[in-house]
Amino acid sequence: MAEANITLEVFRYHPDSPDGDRGPRFQSYDVPYHDDWVVLDALNWVKDNADGSLTYRWSCRMGVCGSCGMMVNGEPKLTCAAFLKDYYPGSIRIEPLTNFPVERDLVVVMDDFMAKLKSVKPYIIRDDVNDTGDGEYRQTPAELAQYKQFSMCINCMLCYAACPVMGSEPEFVGPAALALAHRYNRDTRDRGSRERLEKMMEHEAVWGCTFVGECTEVCPKNVDPAGAIQQAKTDAAKEYFKSFFMPKGGR
């Protein structure tokens, strides 16, 4: 059987290059086609065999490290989970995630996301910390289920690329970070929802979401950020009104 190929149309941009090569531009590569290859395998083939300068992030190639998100034929995808067979014999257009500045080729600048993640205080907040010698905090399976889904976020940022609000309002805190804030607010071990309230009530936080739901559509881990944000709106409103009656109240 003659070896089949598939064509990749890859976005190139490199600020260091001599002017003519800087881009942005698209470059075509013909890559051997294998029905069990993912898009990431094809990119690795290019880097090894055709063009060592092609630049992208990857590591685990099993859908859990969150490094290899890119636009594949216009849709945000983990390239380690996007199979060539779903595009063949058509060509595949690969671009960096939209709504992010580009560092080089398929690598986007993460600074803004990292700052937003930190801003929502995604960690357990409580004053009455138990000694580890006293054993674990009790949490029933039902209590775990209150937030477990929202803890599955791998920070791959596909939801930021899909979110129409991110495109028009870059200050929006965004689906992943808000879902993580909500994950901690719903954790029975946490006492921090009041501390997160100010951030959550900002115009750019939960109220910035117009509930288009694209984030939930593209999430590769079924986190449902849109659902988290809707719940968070209700929780934040309750907490906000509670703050008038119990200024220093806990839960």
Add this chain to the structure above:
Amino acid sequence: MKDLGARGADPGVSLMSMVVQHDVIIVGGGGAGLRAAIAIAEQDPNLSVAAVSKVYPMRSHTVAAEGGAAAVIKPNDSIEDHIYDTISGSDWLADQDAVELFVNEAPREMIQLEHWGCPWSREADGSVAVRPFGGMKIERTWYAADKTGFHMLHALFQTTLKYDNIVRYDEHFVTKLLVDDGRCCGAAALELRSGRMRAILGKSVIVCTGGCGRIFPFTTNGAIKNGDGMAMAYRAGAALKDMEFLQYHPTGLPGTGILITEASRGEGGIMVNKHGDRYLQDYDLGKPLDINDPNHPQKRTMELGPRDKLSQCFVKEMQKGNTIETKYGHVVYLDLRHLGEKKIDKKIPFVRELATNYAGVDPVHEPIPVRPVLHYVMGGIDTDINGATSIAGLFAAGECACVSLNGANRLGSNSLTELLVFGARAGSAAAHFSADHPQINTAALEAQAKDEQQRIDREFISKSGGRQRIVDIRVEMHHAMEDGAGIFRDEKLLTRTRDKLAELQQRYRDLGLDDHTLSYNTELIAALELGFMLDVAETIAHSALKRTESRGSHQRLDHPNRDDKSFLKHSLATFRKDGPPAIGYKDVTITKWPPGARTYGADSGLTAAATQRT
């Protein structure tokens, strides 16, 4: 149009402005590094911690660990049993003082992580749930469904965001440890974004860079696991200990090497050959119970035997012609069908996702094809129980280190706990060291970083005419390691591997890159990683060649027996500038558990334990 954030190197930035100083420098942002950072931040809020990582911390390979983390928490378990399982699992090569300390500190560390928000799976009463793993007498593996490493890593990373004295250097690739007058005081790190060298100076350094599975062709390890920190510590003069001991996990997906967790067997999955036989019963791992028997799966028996033995059984089955040939080599089957959809979705949903996506097999309806896959390196940078190396100011923890807890074969689910216990200890020890040794020679260290920048420019960026491609050397290294340093070894195969690696080292000097630019040059990073891997590969081949016995994961066909008289010792590989590593030895620390027969099967561990405890 794309928003193009032009972030190339600014020619106005001089090297001098790329010097930063902190109290403790942590290289590596996985579980061990993050745990160390928190330990320092909590111990002394006045200390400044630099957390340097070549990837964003949440990409670190701790993220891929699935099944769980061991610690004694339930009333039916005991510290003694965890110690015995670990020592017998190690084939008596683990240092027993380290094991005892580890097992005693493990529960507190796991509870600490629970307090930091890790979403452990729970019992109905709200206490943490545990499951059995291979080589365990009693179930003691804490888990967060089958994404335990993911949840641990994210809980640790998110917790570090609390501390203002932890300063992150994300996407900084450390190329060299800076050692002045016998003391490690920092690291030279390429900032990926700009391609410029940053001298990150401190009063102590902790290396937490993980393992080196990518030396092998077929591995569960992610692309970033290249033995960087091991090689850098080795080049700086620290010994690499017990490098001949590499763990093959018995259940990887063919082709990709993606891990199917041992938890799938802990929950009752069985291994069968092409005849449908539970072949493990033919290899001194006990007798199978029926899958419907309430006592299935039995601890330390059959499918819950240790990883080294299960992987060795696969090779023997293949030699008997009992395996199934596929385009990605021979396989056996991991059959989970009897667990049912409900249990699979509740306890091991990621297994279903991975098998369905990457093997085209839904484990609810079909058995999963699996084969042994390189998973973990027991060896690493020689440290004491505080993570201290032989170089003053240099500490190490996690998979890159060898305390030694894991000996000749690591007990499944000890490694996640290890990075907590020894990450915290190394962090604490480094913090004390920094407080006690405040003076460093900044000028000398800056000069070293500048030299390192010039070396990289000379050998890679500005170099032209190199004839070797990265991919060719890497692929030949892969074959050499699999052929000679795989599950079974002998002198002839290992000699060939050793010689091939020497040839590849020569050819590496003739490497040529396509990319001669500075900013985000991932080809340069791959070239530097390849150099690290070749050094580490040589320590593996030389250590394995010299160990003329079989113990745990190191099986010599030409020396099939364990030889306690000659080899109840740790190997120590030390760097020589112009030649292969020198191999020395030091004694194993034996305290209360004298070497005994390593037996598995029903009751074997129990009786062995009883007789050993004298």
